[in-house]
Amino acid sequence: MCCAPLYAQPAPATQPGLAVPPALVGKPVEEIRILGQTHVVNSGVQAEIRHQIQTREGEKFDPQTVQADYQRIYGLKRFSNVEARVEPTATGVIVIFVVGEQSQIKEIVFRGNTAVDNDTLKGAIGLKAGEAIDPFRIASAREAIERLYKTRNFTYAHVDVPEDPLAKKGELIFNIVQGPNVTIRKVEILGNRSFSDDKLKDVVKTTSWFPIFRPGTLDLDVLEQDVSAIRQYYEQHGYFDARVGRKLSFSADQSEVMVSFVVDEGRRYTIDKIEFQGNSALQEVRLRKVVRLTTGKHYDQEAVDRDVRNIVTLYSPLGFIYQPAQTMEPNPAYLHIRPKEVFHKDAGKVDLVFDISEGRKFRVGRILVKGNTKTQDKVILREMRVTPGQLYNSGEIQNAIDRLRALQFFSDVRVTPIGDLPEERDVLVEVTEQSTARFLVGAGVTSNSGIIGNITFEQRNFDWRAVPTSSADVINGRAFVGAGEYFRINLEPGTVVNRATVDFVEPWLFDLPYSLGLNLGVSDRVRDVYSEQRTGAHVSIGRRFLPDWSVKLTLRGEDVRIHEIDHEERRAEEILNLLGHNTVTAAGFEVRRDTTDSPILATRGSVITGSYEYVGAFGGDFHFHKLDAGCDFFQTVHEDVLERKTVLRYHADAGYINGDAPFFERFYAGGIGSIRGFKFRGISPRSGPRQDAIGGEFTMTGGVELNFPVYSDSIRGVVFTDAGTVESSVKLGTIRSSVGVGIRWTLPLFGQVPLAFDLAYPVTKDDQDQKQYFSFSLGLLQ
Numbered sequence: 001m002c003c004a005p006l007y008a009q010p011a012p013a014t015q016p017g018l019a020v021p022p023a024l025v026g027k028p029v030e031e032i033r034i035l036g037q038t039h040v041v042n043s044g045v046q047a048e049i050r051h052q053i054q055t056r057e058g059e060k061f062d063p064q065t066v067q068a069d070y071q072r073i074y075g076l077k078r079f080s081n082v083e084a085r086v087e088p089t090a091t092g093v094i095v096i097f098v099v100g101e102q103s104q105i106k107e108i109v110f111r112g113n114t115a116v117d118n119d120t121l122k123g124a125i126g127l128k129a130g131e132a133i134d135p136f137r138i139a140s141a142r143e144a145i146e147r148l149y150k151t152r153n154f155t156y157a158h159v160d161v162p163e164d165p166l167a168k169k170g171e172l173i174f175n176i177v178q179g180p181n182v183t184i185r186k187v188e189i190l191g192n193r194s195f196s197d198d199k200l201k202d203v204v205k206t207t208s209w210f211p212i213f214r215p216g217t218l219d220l221d222v223l224e225q226d227v228s229a230i231r232q233y234y235e236q237h238g239y240f241d242a243r244v245g246r247k248l249s250f251s252a253d254q255s256e257v258m259v260s261f262v263v264d265e266g267r268r269y270t271i272d273k274i275e276f277q278g279n280s281a282l283q284e285v286r287l288r289k290v291v292r293l294t295t296g297k298h299y300d301q302e303a304v305d306r307d308v309r310n311i312v313t314l315y316s317p318l319g320f321i322y323q324p325a326q327t328m329e330p331n332p333a334y335l336h337i338r339p340k341e342v343f344h345k346d347a348g349k350v351d352l353v354f355d356i357s358e359g360r361k362f363r364v365g366r367i368l369v370k371g372n373t374k375t376q377d378k379v380i381l382r383e384m385r386v387t388p389g390q391l392y393n394s395g396e397i398q399n400a401i402d403r404l405r406a407l408q409f410f411s412d413v414r415v416t417p418i419g420d421l422p423e424e425r426d427v428l429v430e431v432t433e434q435s436t437a438r439f440l441v442g443a444g445v446t447s448n449s450g451i452i453g454n455i456t457f458e459q460r461n462f463d464w465r466a467v468p469t470s471s472a473d474v475i476n477g478r479a480f481v482g483a484g485e486y487f488r489i490n491l492e493p494g495t496v497v498n499r500a501t502v503d504f505v506e507p508w509l510f511d512l513p514y515s516l517g518l519n520l521g522v523s524d525r526v527r528d529v530y531s532e533q534r535t536g537a538h539v540s541i542g543r544r545f546l547p548d549w550s551v552k553l554t555l556r557g558e559d560v561r562i563h564e565i566d567h568e569e570r571r572a573e574e575i576l577n578l579l580g581h582n583t584v585t586a587a588g589f590e591v592r593r594d595t596t597d598s599p600i601l602a603t604r605g606s607v608i609t610g611s612y613e614y615v616g617a618f619g620g621d622f623h624f625h626k627l628d629a630g631c632d633f634f635q636t637v638h639e640d641v642l643e644r645k646t647v648l649r650y651h652a653d654a655g656y657i658n659g660d661a662p663f664f665e666r667f668y669a670g671g672i673g674s675i676r677g678f679k680f681r682g683i684s685p686r687s688g689p690r691q692d693a694i695g696g697e698f699t700m701t702g703g704v705e706l707n708f709p710v711y712s713d714s715i716r717g718v719v720f721t722d723a724g725t726v727e728s729s730v731k732l733g734t735i736r737s738s739v740g741v742g743i744r745w746t747l748p749l750f751g752q753v754p755l756a757f758d759l760a761y762p763v764t765k766d767d768q769d770q771k772q773y774f775s776f777s778l779g780l781l782q
Helices: 045-052 063-074 118-125 135-151 163-169 197-201 220-236 284-290 301-318 377-384 394-406 471-475
Strands: 029-035 079-088 093-101 107-111 158-160 171-177 183-190 243-250 256-264 270-277 336-343 349-357 363-370 410-418 424-433 437-446 450-462 485-492 497-506 514-526 531-545 549-563 580-594 605-615 624-639 645-659 698-711 715-727 736-745 755-764 774-779
Touching (some): 029 045, 063 079, 118 135, 135 171, 163 171, 220 301, 270 284, 284 301, 377 424
Parallel strands (some): 029 093, 107 171, 183 256, 270 349, 363 424
Antiparallel strands (some): 079 093, 437 774, 450 485, 531 549, 549 580, 580 605, 605 624, 624 645, 645 698, 698 715, 736 755
């Protein structure tokens, strides 16, 4: 589908002559007159004009209403000029509208359009018969047709409008010369030695044809932009003398073209000297410690930008307010850092100068919130974590922006220092609300859990106190919204798992840094040789310490029913002994430190967790102690010019059970989220005549994964290795390991969590392990 912008007739400026003496305002309107050429006054056009007028005879005269009438009449696009007048009488006023008739379009004709039908063209031009002949709008319509053809690969389409038929008969004719339908079959890079073809193709927008995904459109304007983009890419990496051109090679029938970008790289410049200017609050020795570029290294703009960020981080706690160098109107009171290149006479060398304008130190004044029509002020203020009177810290402010965005309550978050006091700046937080409620019906399939349906109502910004007082509260979305709480009702019928849950989370209990979580649920899952039904409740109370640390007390009570054992007479005793209902109660706590930058695709930071649970704390059928520990480390190893990051992740998990735990509370491994290359729960100690998996009391798993962009940022690839074991006691027996590759595909329809496809091969394994080379997760809901 294609669309083109519609150009409206230029709106007139507000009529200056409408100013009237204050004494006339409120006088009765005795008459409304419409003056103009005879054709206008004596035809049905006058009725159309009167239909636009909201000023009424007999009502009080209002200049603003008359001004709006004037705008609406002009908006009919029929007249060359419109004027509003007011004449006083002995008892009131007369409102007069004078219109100047303009030649009109009698007919619109398209000629030469074999590839695009008339209705599509009419929708693109935004003109209709009966409207005034406006050269600006006609020129815009001609350009819109050419743009429409170019989106359909008619690169050289051209449109002419003959003047005589338009002037003499009001006949608007678009003569269309379509030209050949050109498709880009190949894009190549020539002369590049330092950067791969794939790397440079990521920089350009011109792409070859590929079914469904890429139309292969040849746009000459975009082509020139691509030439500049490649040249800029080379300059950013120190090739200041690089030259870039382009060449088009057409097929014999002009229907296909090969685009060649020709590169002459030239010499890559190295840094001869690094200097700092204007710094007084920080000594040069401290600045040099955070600058990773050094003399002798090749110039690289990404590295320069990184060093600027490092310098800003160093200045942030001192009260300096950073303003990026590209800001249109720099404030001399704020911190500016401008990297400059000073070229040597000898080619190939450049000095790098960080020109620093420190400005003044400021303290935080008031913290003001604007734009939150639904969300309470306190929800925003508690994420700021800055207090009036403290030194202004740009780093902390940026972290606050990241936290507010992570809430997913707002489509836009902006924080601006405002005020004119010499040593203080207020912090203005501007947010734009977005919908936080979702009602979704979907389905998914995973190699772990089979096909799962999903019916979910979710409110991420819930407020149980905001009971609607009228239907208007429900219609405008203000009911049960605004306190930053989380509420979800989830129903999941499936082939392997059936589940229903209700979740509620209060992240700031009594406006203190404590959280309360409640979960009620029932599930029934088909295992390999039995079915497991769980009904119960979970309660958690958490406490945050510092920005990254948190602890959580957890309580749970469940009824676990084991039923439908397959070939009961040949199963392991550990399973048969627990046939029927089993009561499980537990109390525990968890310590967590999370420094990652995103819960979806972390690119830096770490997550470290440790937990302890005592099962049997409130009675029940079992008594044992369970310990778990885990860590994930994320590191960006590369970032391209489009700011797409390649991320290395290290992860490790360990668990230990002390006591006699039932098989359904023990550890298992294998599948997505564990050791890939093995079936879900396919790694486990076994027992019985059929070697049933009964879980272990000790586990240790880990791995390394490289996540990198493949196409835009919606398709990413992974290369990984997983390893670990599950044992019946604390020991390292057979270490299972695997290597593999995978794809992560993020589609807007499926939410932020990507579709996952992994192909893994077990390198080391036990004879009784269940292997699975391909694992996947597809779902409308996660």
